[in-house]
Amino acid sequence: MIYIIWLFLSLGSFAQNNVLFEQGNTLYNAGKYAEAIDKYETILETNVQSSDLYFNLANAHYKLDNIAPSIFYYEKALLLNPNDSDIAHNLAFAKNMTVDAIDDIPDAGFSKLVKSITNITSFNTWAKFSIAFAIGFVVLFLSYYFAHATLKKRLAFIVSLTCLFLMCVTLVLAFNKQSLDKRNNPAIVFAQESQVKSEPNNRSEEVFRLHEGTKAQVLDTVSNWKKIKLADGKTGWIPSDDIKMLNNF
Template identity: 25%
Template sequence: MTALLVALALAAAPAADDPTARLEAANGAYRAGQFAAAAEGYEALLAEGWESPALHLNLGNARVRLGQRGLAAASYERALRLDPGDADARANLALARAENVDRVVGAAERSVFARLAERTGDGAAAILFAAAWAAIWIALAARRRAPARARGPLALGAVVAASLAIATAALLARKAADRRTPAAVVIGATSPVREGPEEALRPAFELHEGTRVNVLEVRGEAARVRLENGLEGWMRTGDLEVI
């Protein structure tokens, strides 16, 4: 009876309600075992622009309970995009991926820089760049007024800050490039991949739920995707959840 009341409360809650109360109602539905109602509550908040790592994490957990492992992986990835240090989201994503049918053979080892970009949030990267850029000009301005013995260290500080600014600018550029080829998760149980966008083509191979790909191009209902080992093909956009 309690679970039914929670589900009815979620369905009846108007959009103007306090989002904190609605989040708690969705959490209550989850605790009551009403995972579909919980997921609906979390999705409604996201659709209205309320976003946080915890909200994506909770939605991922509800989706796992509903057997939607691909969608759950996408939710965990979104949580990590907002907070790369979220240990719960990272652990749950690893558990979801452990059940993947597909094993990508020949995937290139990701560079340290690529892994750093993935684990650094957009806000943190922007703050680091701004801080390094400001430090350059502060050091240069201080050097003009400093006594002779302090000018050398201040000049060195400006050089170090410039190096940090270059590194963080490269980090921001890498993150921007990653956004131009967004990642996606296969959500179809079995999804045929063809050599072209035409449905009439014979499938070259299949991908299964939970596999991560990069979306290179979209034409109507077809998307050209690339696996981590460089293998490419076309599949239905409806079988993908873009992160």
């Protein structure tokens, strides 16, 4: 009985959110961007997450020249749908509005190759590949052990070793992906201008300043301060209230 009640409530909430989403789209198309944002944010308050919702919300903020929110929601949409070219295209336009010019330090050589391969898919998918190759190895090794024909034994042995090798490779990629995801804590600066300090306190030296819309990686947290790292390698401490974490869904 409780499950049925919960199901009806869920369906009602889903229908209501669809109505709000369409209302938001209608307002957006009419040029009423602030009102469209209100509709989209009402949906977010129900803990509903989707790339389409974040994308439309980002578009509305972009139309109002709200730099930080537009970049923030484009980035959120891209996290949920990383292969969407429209999101990536609009995000690039939004980044053109930012003040800070930060040069990205690209990975090079073998490190770049490993990172590119690791990011092809998720940790769970790499783990599933590893399990599949492990099962393949066991089955083929048993086939090799019990086979009588020389050709079958040789073939089963070679393919089983191949599965063993691929199992090890995908297992390493799975743990590497897990490590990369764990270290990936992006955030967007929301303060119009923020002083980045050398230590997590207001008395320490200012090392540089950041402006709204800039993206950084969060390395550590101490009290009300976050240690951040920029794409060019610079690090420092910024007040926690000046940034918003992207991975908080």
